[in-house]
Amino acid sequence: MDITPHAAGVREYVTGDAMKRIHWPTSIRRDQLMVKEFEQDPQAEVWLFLDTYKSVHIEKASEEIISPVDDLILLRRPKFKLPRSTLEYSISITASLAHYFLEQRRSVGLVTSLGRSYKIIPAERSERQEAKILEALAFLQAESTFTLPSLVTAQLGQLPQGSSAILVTPMVWSELLLGVDSLQRRKLRPVVVLLMSQSFGSRTSNEDLAKSLAERNVPVCRVYCDADLSETLSSFATTTFSQDLSWRRPVLSHLT
Numbered sequence: 001m002d003i004t005p006h007a008a009g010v011r012e013y014v015t016g017d018a019m020k021r022i023h024w025p026t027s028i029r030r031d032q033l034m035v036k037e038f039e040q041d042p043q044a045e046v047w048l049f050l051d052t053y054k055s056v057h058i059e060k061a062s063e064e065i066i067s068p069v070d071d072l073i074l075l076r077r078p079k080f081k082l083p084r085s086t087l088e089y090s091i092s093i094t095a096s097l098a099h100y101f102l103e104q105r106r107s108v109g110l111v112t113s114l115g116r117s118y119k120i121i122p123a124e125r126s127e128r129q130e131a132k133i134l135e136a137l138a139f140l141q142a143e144s145t146f147t148l149p150s151l152v153t154a155q156l157g158q159l160p161q162g163s164s165a166i167l168v169t170p171m172v173w174s175e176l177l178l179g180v181d182s183l184q185r186r187k188l189r190p191v192v193v194l195l196m197s198q199s200f201g202s203r204t205s206n207e208d209l210a211k212s213l214a215e216r217n218v219p220v221c222r223v224y225c226d227a228d229l230s231e232t233l234s235s236f237a238t239t240t241f242s243q244d245l246s247w248r249r250p251v252l253s254h255l256t
Helices: 024-030 069-073 085-104 129-138 148-158 175-185 205-215 231-238
Strands: 003-012 034-040 045-050 105-113 117-124 162-169 188-196 220-223
Touching: 024 034, 045 085, 045 117, 045 148, 069 162, 085 129, 085 148, 085 162, 085 188, 105 129, 117 129, 148 162, 148 175, 162 175, 175 188, 175 205, 175 220, 188 205, 188 231, 205 220, 220 231
Parallel strands: 045 105, 045 162, 162 188, 188 220
Antiparallel strands: 003 034, 105 117
């Protein structure tokens, strides 16, 4: 229902494309299968790309939490605080974004990696979609052999034009720009939630990477260790998506 009846162009056939979308005259002329691409509702799909590459994530030593005497006496649970791990922050941010866009009745999909295999949840706006995404996030660890740009490349042909692609990563390498450039060439809308590496204890800064993304007119949400995620995401969503983001912290991974 998100596809308009107007064809926007043609592209090469990729595995999974519906046979009914093949444009036979162009396929015969080019001697390869070509499929029609249709104009999309710009609000149709949001794809969340979560980076789990084993070499990008870091964890800062956490401070020992001492519960106040009143909490111990009254048996109150101490206030929860995320571990100072880029993976934990990335998972919670991704879960929060999924919740936010599904609340807005947007179709949301997830692309990430489990070890040596891709994990892709096709975009949907059903009531069960959030549960499927949260279940997938709960088992993630920083052990992927695929970099974030490779995840983007693998899924690029399946993203409808006009879709938003939100990349959540603590990456410090300029290779991230290649993935962003590929998305822009496909007339997609990349957004980067960048965990600022030095604040999590890394010796390498990704501030220059953030500036390079901004120069490409890519919205960048800088996330620092110990920052108030509710305030950070709400402010970014208000300026980027023109709506307030109510941040919800799901308890997901084995570290929490």
